[in-house]
Amino acid sequence: MSCTEIIADYGLRSLGIGERLLPRSDFTLCHQFTLIGSGLIWNIYFGVLALAFGFFLATGLALAKAAEAPLIRKPAEWFIFVFRGSPLFIQFFLAYEALVMLPRAGINIFGLTVQTNWVTSAWAGALFVLFLNTAAYSAEIFYGALRSVPKGDIEAADAYGLTGWNKFRRVLWPTMLRLAWPAYTNEAIFLFHATTLVFFSGFPAYQQRGDALYYAKFFADKTFNPFIPYPIAAFYFICVTLALIGLFGVVNRRLNRHLPQAHRPRLRIRPQIIR
Amino acid sequence: MFASCADPSQLEGLSWLLCYLTSGKHMLFYGSFFVVLALMLITAPVALAFGFAGALAARSPVAPLRWLGKGYTAMVRGVPDIVFFLFVPVALDQGLEYLRHLWKCPPTGEPVWANGEFNVCAAAKLPLSTSPQIWHEAYGFTLAVVAFSIVFGAFAANVLFGAMNAVPRAQLETAEAYGMTPRQVSRRILIPQMWTYALPGLSNLWMILIKATPLLFLLGVEDIVYWARELGSTKSQIYAYPHPDWRVWYFLGLLCFYLAMTRVSEVVLGRLTTRLSRGQATMAGEAQRKLAGEAGA
Numbered sequence: 001m002s003c004t005e006i007i008a009d010y011g012l013r014s015l016g017i018g019e020r021l022l023p024r025s026d027f028t029l030c031h032q033f034t035l036i037g038s039g040l041i042w043n044i045y046f047g048v049l050a051l052a053f054g055f056f057l058a059t060g061l062a063l064a065k066a067a068e069a070p071l072i073r074k075p076a077e078w079f080i081f082v083f084r085g086s087p088l089f090i091q092f093f094l095a096y097e098a099l100v101m102l103p104r105a106g107i108n109i110f111g112l113t114v115q116t117n118w119v120t121s122a123w124a125g126a127l128f129v130l131f132l133n134t135a136a137y138s139a140e141i142f143y144g145a146l147r148s149v150p151k152g153d154i155e156a157a158d159a160y161g162l163t164g165w166n167k168f169r170r171v172l173w174p175t176m177l178r179l180a181w182p183a184y185t186n187e188a189i190f191l192f193h194a195t196t197l198v199f200f201s202g203f204p205a206y207q208q209r210g211d212a213l214y215y216a217k218f219f220a221d222k223t224f225n226p227f228i229p230y231p232i233a234a235f236y237f238i239c240v241t242l243a244l245i246g247l248f249g250v251v252n253r254r255l256n257r258h259l260p261q262a263h264r265p266r267l268r269i270r271p272q273i274i275r
Numbered sequence: 276m277f278a279s280c281a282d283p284s285q286l287e288g289l290s291w292l293l294c295y296l297t298s299g300k301h302m303l304f305y306g307s308f309f310v311v312l313a314l315m316l317i318t319a320p321v322a323l324a325f326g327f328a329g330a331l332a333a334r335s336p337v338a339p340l341r342w343l344g345k346g347y348t349a350m351v352r353g354v355p356d357i358v359f360f361l362f363v364p365v366a367l368d369q370g371l372e373y374l375r376h377l378w379k380c381p382p383t384g385e386p387v388w389a390n391g392e393f394n395v396c397a398a399a400k401l402p403l404s405t406s407p408q409i410w411h412e413a414y415g416f417t418l419a420v421v422a423f424s425i426v427f428g429a430f431a432a433n434v435l436f437g438a439m440n441a442v443p444r445a446q447l448e449t450a451e452a453y454g455m456t457p458r459q460v461s462r463r464i465l466i467p468q469m470w471t472y473a474l475p476g477l478s479n480l481w482m483i484l485i486k487a488t489p490l491l492f493l494l495g496v497e498d499i500v501y502w503a504r505e506l507g508s509t510k511s512q513i514y515a516y517p518h519p520d521w522r523v524w525y526f527l528g529l530l531c532f533y534l535a536m537t538r539v540s541e542v543v544l545g546r547l548t549t550r551l552s553r554g555q556a557t558m559a560g561e562a563q564r565k566l567a568g569e570a571g572a
Binding site: 081082084085086087088089090091093094097098100101189192193194196197200213216217220224225226227230233234237238241242 | 353356361369485489500504527
């Protein structure tokens with residue numbers, strides 16, 4: 001079997017397209033590269049969507065945490081504390097067990113039956129947990145940045161007569177993003193790394209459709225040789241990390257474009273300093 | 276445990292719950308919390324030592340040593356830690372068994388890794404299949420500790436390398452001007468002074484270590500996650516204490532345990548930070564000096 005055929009058969013295996021059965025013997029390098037790469041689709045799916053949705057919730061949470069009214073501030077503080085103070089692994093388990101307890105037949109709301117069986121599948125349930133988790137971590141980053149917006153900027157906004165939404169949109173928010181961006185880049189990288197936990201934490205891999213690490217473990221278990229699949233998975237994740245840094249670097253340059261060249265902060269990975 | 280628990284089917288309400296929560300399996304569950312604590316307390320100093328060695332190696336003037344240190348610190352950038360947690364124990368186990376294979380087994384001429392199998396003779400197995408169960412568990416736990424130490428050592432090396440670079444250059448130059456050798460500068464100035472810069476990063480690492488401990492479950496250690504799943508799952512009438520699926524409550528308990536750990540650590544580390552910034556030429560140290568000055572005046 002040539003490598004092109006293997007790619008055609010297994011390239012989209014993690015989505016259920018192509019060959020139904022996983023290979024049973026004669027695991028070639030091509031098999032391992034193809035299947036692990038196919039699993040990476042799930043990591044990218046979880047990472048991109050959780051980040052995209054989490055960004056908005058995080059902004060809201062950061063503003064709520066910075067609010068003066070305790071009725072708004074306290075819930076945000078508790079949300080952030082619970083999600084940052086407990087392991088993601090436990091959050092996955094807890095969410096899965098809680099979602100399983102929903103009635104199988106669906107919930108009846110005003111005569112409309114809402115189906116519930118889809119929420120226990122990984123694409124929905126795990127994504128929801130990752131979304132809340134990254135929102136909490138990012139909110140803490142944004143909150144810190146919001147607190148370090150220079151006093152002069154706010155005074156200048158006041159002097160121009162900007163208030164409310166306009167002041168936030170034109171002054172506070174861009175400065176907050178600019179200050180938070182290096183830390184937020186780190187958070188994005190580690191969120192991508194955290195997506196590897198999904199299929200090890202209760203959420204079933206339906207028809208063996210799993211992520212990159214799921215397939216890497218599959219090969220390591222089948223061949224009794226961890227020295228090939230795990231480095232392949234590591235290689236893929238290094239590529240994703242580099243792509244992320246490149247992408248976030250572009251945004252970083254745009255956020256800092258008004259600053260003189262020498263003052264522009266550069267992005268670099270600081271492993272696990274934030275998360 | 277209690278004499279009144281001899282026949283659980285006769286019990287009701289609170290006394291049932293009391294007997295249920297003190298059953299033999301639950302005692303093992305409570306014991307597994309100490310496994311988690313032991314993992315953290317052993318890993319933290321070992322990882323710190325690894326990190327220290329890594330950071331010193333990364334600053335070394337000897338090129339091969341420096342590359343080794345830089346490689347170690349760069350290891351965790353870009354690769355998820357879970358990959359290492361899955362990889363290191365298996366790789367270490369196979370590596371050790373391979374070495375024992377070379378040493379103890381009669382030469383067979385066949386390759387060790389072949390046809391999807393890992394073939395070493397019975398004498399090379401670790402631990403031997405004849406050894407008691409406790410050794411198998413201890414061996415598994417040791418491998419887990421090594422995996423955690425390597426990964427967190429690399430994180431710690433990053434933090435300490437950064438902290439060493441953050442020590443004000445002027446302090447080191449002053450030491451050099453006093454005629455100290457590079458070794459003396461390191462020992463007397465660099466290492467004592469770096470802790471205040473390393474502490475935020477190290478306390479963060481401690482938090483991450485706490486939150487990484489449930490991954491022990493993935494390494495096959497019978498930890499709190501294992502017991503929570505085991506005890507919480509539906510127990511039919513053939514069990515002494517039948518109950519429906521209670522896993523969600525067990526995991527809720529674990530969540531509270533971790534939240535409490537985080538909170539306590541935050542408070543303790545906060546105090547430590549205050550203590551270490553005393554008299555330092557940093558913003559925190561300066562704030563303390565001013566406060567003390569106001570109180571004195």
